[in-house]
Amino acid sequence: MTQKFDHSPAFVALTAEGAKLARRLRDAFGAGEVHGRSGRVDGADVTFDETISHLQSLFREGRAIVGICAAGVLIRALSPLLADKRAEPPVLAVAENGSAVVPLLGGHHGANDLAKALSAQLEITAAITTASDNRFGIALDNPPAGWKLGNPADYKAFMAEVLAGAAVRLVGEADWIKTGNLPLAAEGTLTITVTEKAIAGSEKELVLHPAVLSLGVGCERNADAAELSALVQETLRAEGLSPKAVAAVFSIDVKADETAVQALAAELDVPARFFPAATLEEQTPRLATPSDVVFAEVGCHGVSEGSALAAVGASGKLLVAKHKSKRATCAVGQAADIIEPSTLGQARGKLFVVGLGPGDQCWRAPEVDRVVRGVTDLVGYHLYLDLLGPLAEGKGRHGYELGEEEMRVRIALNLAAEGRSVALVCSGDPGIYAMAALTFELLDRGNRADWNRVAIQVTPGISALQGASARIGAPLGHDFCTISLSDLLTPWEAIEKRLNAAAQGDFVIAFYNPVSRRRTQQLTTAVEILLKHRPADTPVMLGRNLGREGESMTVLRLDELTSDQVDMLTVVLVGSSTSRRIEKSDGSCWVYTPRGYEKKAHLYDDFDKTGEVKAITEGSAA
CATH class of the missing domain: 3.30.420.180 (CobE/GbiG C-terminal domain)
Structure with missing residues (x-):
């Protein structure tokens, strides 16, 4: 199968000056994102810390890479990955001052065409080195849409003879070939055959198949x-x-x-x-x-x-x-x-239920970016669509308010049923208090033939509880559970039953939807229940605006937690009776929940002295 590449370019800038050119080229091209080196580039669509690893990641994803940097940077970063030229996405180097555009890899996979488009914006000539492009203006191994080369293995030998001066006889109709400068002749020693028939071809005969x-x-x-x-x-x-x-x-x-x-x-x-x-x-x-x-x-x-x-x-x-x-x-x-x-007709509709994570694009899974780039339509809460930034450009946008969750899913399914490719956008992880469950619930309830034919994929994201836990240490290091305190969809009696069970089980608890303007008593009641089963000084962590501007983490005692300290942008983590605080020199702290490794501590008593670990006794945990 032909290698698929993502030709939405990543304009990679390593300096502030390079970022200016990257933005200019992105805007002129009308697609792609500016990827900027952290600490050097402000306002990038995507930021990264390690240049080589980021470039290699983009290359493995099949992304078109436009490096606003020296060609050597791209060569050194990507050379360990080079194996099959048919599997190489477009890679271009652009001088920081806009004086040169050089396609390095994937010339016939879009790099040459991209180089021509970018050089036109810079009013320069692209440094295209592919021999067939330079001499003849066309690339037979990269024919236009609707055409396929039947015998690519023979292409190199065939073109070597053409470059050496051999004439070519064209059998069949292919007007695009005539627009180039191939040495066409009725009595050519080489042949290009245009046919829908299965012909093997050879080093003397290239076979081109039109999609007829x-x-x-x-x-x-x-x-x-x-x-x-x-x-x-x-x-x-x-x-x-x-x-x-x-x-x-x-x-x-x-x-x-x-x-x-x-x-x-x-x-x-x-x-x-x-x-x-x-x-x-x-x-x-x-x-x-x-x-x-x-x-x-x-x-x-x-x-x-x-x-x-x-x-x-x-x-x-x-x-x-x-x-x-x-x-x-x-x-x-x-x-x-x-x-x-x-x-003609329509494609099978696709619905991707994607999670953006807490908000920062650095916490967004690369798969989410890849999926969103490929869809035709976006559906979600207005704020979540805004968080996509440039990824949302050029797509049908269907934004809704909070409380219109079922409407969002219905619209997404209807669009997909029409043959479109749709991303239903959630924050956090789509399967945790988000839209994935509602999607399948509506499929189950509706049993509509057109919805049932839609291809559905759920793409995970970092949940708020994971983000909060990571920011403060490792409070989820042992058994934990999540409980939503919203009684809009779940009766309070059921929520209270779960609170008592979690309290008695001594689970670390993540509270979602802890309060709203109309709901404040639920969190107060939850604290009262928990205080019956765990110490008053149990650490409570409040993560607000995680991954967004104004992010904060607060740690307090369980008996200090009140509803006025929390809002709907806050996730509340309540430690178990074994959760511990570690005070830091700056006055803040870490919180973690141990799993019981202290029971094996004696195995390491002599480690600092000898560098050897005592043999694990029978029955010890691995």
């Missing part, structure tokens, strides 16, 4: 992916057609969530697109094998043939009539021109 084939498929529910794949491969082979000429896999919309169909699209490295039954039924007069049985089942007289024909339009034709296996069917259509899948 539509692959229509159908299958029974939960059909084996291997069966559908085998049917398709056998059909294409029998007809002498190349899989690389397939533009997309097409089917009826009720098959959008069919594993076999999605697996086939992934195998062929093409999109999967889906039509409603009414659209497929319009193709009935053109079907080779219409079926009343199929019509009774799904509302159209042919799924595979109908899908193939709907994709190629009135000017296309049914190239291969329906082939069948035990539980699957396929057919092939041929279009008069390149097929653009994004204009």
Whole structure:
């Protein structure tokens, strides 16, 4: 499968002056983020402490990297990762004064095109060193959308002869090739063949496949992916057609969530697109094998043939009539021109339920950034969408107020059901007092076919309790629980029962939703219950605005905790009877909850003297 790269550039600046240019290029390009070195760059979209590790992380993610720095910095950082040039994302070096743009890696994976775009903004000439680009103005191993090179292994030898002066004969139509400066000649010793047929090619013949084939498929529910794949491969082979000429896999919309169909699209490295039954039924007069049985089942007289024909339009034709296996069917259509899948039917909708962590982008998981960059729409509380900063630019934004949680989820599911890719944005972790549970609850309650076809992924984040614990030490070092004190959705009787159980169990407790303007008595009652079971001097930690401006951590005694010290932006951690404070020289403290390692302390009595640990006796914990 072709390596996928994220061409939303990371403009990496190591100095304040470099950051100025990074912002200019980001704004001109209309995408990407400024990544700035901590302590040197202010106001960056993303900050980092270690340059080499950050660059390597971006490279592994497949991010396009534009380093506003010396080329040597990028070379030294990324050289240990270089192995397969087909797996290298675009990497460019840009001089801090804007005098040079040099694509270093991934020239034919977008780096050359990106270099040209950036150099145009700087009004300079990009230092493109790829021989074929410089001599001929095109790169046959990086054809435009809708084209694939059939024999990439032969490309190097083929281009070596072209660069040495050999002429090229073009067989077939490909206007984009004629726009370059290739030495085309009717009697060329080398050949470029444009075809949908499966031709091996050689060092003397490059084969280019235009995406003119539509692959229509159908299958029974939960059909084996291997069966559908085998049917398709056998059909294409029998007809002498190349899989690389397939533009997309097409089917009826009720098959959008069919594993076999999605697996086939992934195998062929093409999109999967889906039509409603009414659209497929319009193709009935053109079907080779219409079926009343199929019509009774799904509302159209042919799924595979109908899908193939709907994709190629009135000017296309049914190239291969329906082939069948035990539980699957396929057919092939041929279009008069390149097929653009994004204009046909709709994709399977995707819903990503993502957690931003407490707020600071440094605490946001890289997977969340990757997911958000790839979606079309964002849904969430206004503040959470604001926290995304530049990541939210260019996306459909659907912001709602607090208290409109169910509305947010319904909107997100509806958008995804339309074939969009949607991020439902939460703070903290989406599965902890956030929107993931409500998403699945609405799926369960609604049992709507269109919602059930949506692909859903929950992407974790750092929860408020983890953030507070990390800031103050390790109070969650032993058994703990979380309790929401909001009785808007849970009866107070149930909450009080849980409070008593947690108090008696001597758990460290994280309180969510501790107070609001209308709710203050709940926290007071919780303190009264806890004081019956643990000491008055039990440490209580209040983490407010974690990861945001105005962050604070306060430690006090349990008997000092009152509702007026807390608001809805505060997470409250109450230690167990064994939680301990360690006073620091600056007057603050650490808090931790021991797990019982002191019981093994005797094993290390002589360690400082000998550097050796006594043998662990039988029955000791590992």
